[in-house]
Amino acid sequence: QVQLVESGGGVVQAGGSLRLSCAASGRSFSGYAMGWFRQAPGKVREFVSAISWSGTGTYYADSVKGRFTISRDNTKNTVYLQMNSLNPEDTAVYYCAATTTGIRYSELHWSSWGQGTQVTVSS
Numbered sequence: 559q560v561q562l563v564e565s566g567g568g569v570v571q572a573g574g575s576l577r578l579s580c581a582a583s584g585r586s587f588s589g590y591a592m593g594w595f596r597q598a599p600g601k602v603r604e605f606v607s608a609i610s611w612s613g614t615g616t617y618y619a620d621s622v623k624g625r626f627t628i629s630r631d632n633t634k635n636t637v638y639l640q641m642n643s644l645n646p647e648d649t650a651v652y653y654c655a656a657t658t659t660g661i662r663y664s665e666l667h668w669s670s671w672g673q674g675t676q677v678t679v680s681s
Contacts, residue, residue, distance in 0.1 A: 559670045560584040562654045567675030570644055574679070578639040580654030580672060587635040591661050593668060594628065594639045596650035596677075603653065605663040607639060617661060621647075644679045651676050 566578040580592065593608035607628040608617045616628050625644075630637040637654065652675050655668035662668075 560587060560590055560656050562656060562670055562672035564652065564654045564672040564675040567652060567677045569678045569680060572645050572679055572681050574644050575640070575642045576644065576677060578641065578652055578654075578675060578677075580637045580639075582635045582637070582656065588632040590656040590658055590670075592628075592630060592637040593655045593657070593661065594637075595653045595655055595665055595668075596648075597653070597674075598647075598650040601650075603665055605665070606652070608661045609637065610661065615661070617663075619663075641677070644677075646679045646681045649677060649679050 561583045563581050570576055588611055591610050594606040595603050596606050597603040606619050607626055609628045609630050613630050625642050627640040654672040656670040657668045659667055
């Protein structure tokens, strides 16, 4: 499996932006599809975005489409989530995940997880 470490979370005002990073180590990063999930207090963890191993396929939850952009740099073993026009409903712990079995929106299909990074959006 691949080891994942997220960074870039913090506190931002509504309308602001943050960029999350997820650094991978271990097995070949380019063989993994990568994804971002989030979990708000009292809610289940939900899919946010994913990117194919080549970077040519990207997927977004309806709630973030047009505001968030996922990208990856296979030379740096890193995946990014650029988050713009943030609102308080985006407040959550954001998790990076990896899978070799294809992109699915269910967290059950993702085999490796980071520890999470907190994003707080104030109104």
